[in-house]
Amino acid sequence: GFPGNPGLKGARGESALSYHSAFSVGLSELVPATNVPIRFNKFFYNDQHHYDDISGKFRCVLPGVYFFTYHLTVYTKDAKVSLFMNDKAIMFTFDQYQETNVDQASGSVILRLEAGDEVWLQVYGDDAFGGVYADNTNDSTFSGFLLYPAIPVSARRR
Amino acid sequence: GFPGNPGLKGARGESALSYHSAFSVGLSELVPATNVPIRFNKFFYNDQHHYDDISGKFRCVLPGVYFFTYHLTVYTKDAKVSLFMNDKAIMFTFDQYQETNVDQASGSVILRLEAGDEVWLQVYGDDAFGGVYADNTNDSTFSGFLLYPAIPVSARRR
């Protein structure tokens, strides 16, 4: 008989383009409280809403490898900041303040996160408030983005 | 009948690989002018030429989400720098200088850009020159890269 019909066309290849997670937020004033997450309230980018301004935490929706970075204005007193991942402080930035010498401190880290993992910054120490400052000509910021999504095997085979 | 012809090979996966935009530039000396774009003149990477050393501006060719970061040597006087997006200062870094205490200041931000959008740094204030310094053992740099391209629907369906 005649040859059969041609087979079905293959599935389209998987794409990295649809895995987006990024945020970039800032402060509008001195951090008012210590030992709780810093609630950034100025938004440069947060299209996926993975940074939650109520809790002050980034919450991982897409598992994968993330880059985080922060830049802090050190003013009024020493800046003591820790980056938390799921209730554990994993990185510390300390910068001493001296009168008439505003400083800048910064940090960055790459972390592998699972869905539901949370990452945030907080001022540590015994003082009621810390030296992480911001106003309309001094930014203090926190940014992060998904670098490499961890694609589940099911999606890879799709 | 005979087996059908093999199916067509699947369409090549839409790929992030061809969307490249990155620059990494530095200064060779003290910023000589205020309230105009800083013209970085040392090139670590600028393969796509999206940073223009004549204007001092990064000009977006590929729409999408970008990361920008800068690191400044604070020397001779206070450093006052703003990051502009299309003629609007959207981020500010201030670091005070004290004698014999060279400092470093830095910032970063994530922004969604359309083709034609421009991003740059400039020193603000009333002084004729600012405290953003560089020489052969002190770098001041500005870098940026496309994080997530905004792929037009037509390209997605191709």
Next chain:
Amino acid sequence: GFPGNPGLKGARGESALSYHSAFSVGLSELVPATNVPIRFNKFFYNDQHHYDDISGKFRCVLPGVYFFTYHLTVYTKDAKVSLFMNDKAIMFTFDQYQETNVDQASGSVILRLEAGDEVWLQVYGDDAFGGVYADNTNDSTFSGFLLYPAIPVSARRR
């Protein structure tokens, strides 16, 4: 005759997802030696083992465009650090220390690397040790990641 067998499934699209290279490392104490690579010994992320804690160097396995960044605690004396690429210092960070004024210094750069290229940090100068410090509440870190892989034409056509 009967319909032929279905065609073969299409080849998977080329994907940026399988090109991963990232590291994020820190120090646990003051850098003990100058003019040799800083050996970071605290690991935030190094899944591909492209940062080698014996040599203190990142070694490029996947050719492409990389982003590197470092954040240093300046304490006990001035911090003088250079970023090397293949035995050439290409970037310098200098931050002066003054008593009771711990500072933070940072830098970042984008570089195009070939397989085998090495990138690392070292303290320069005549002193036996430098002012790059770390302890359990002061991090000094070095991170990097592959931004855009340089895909060989053979892989693109696959």
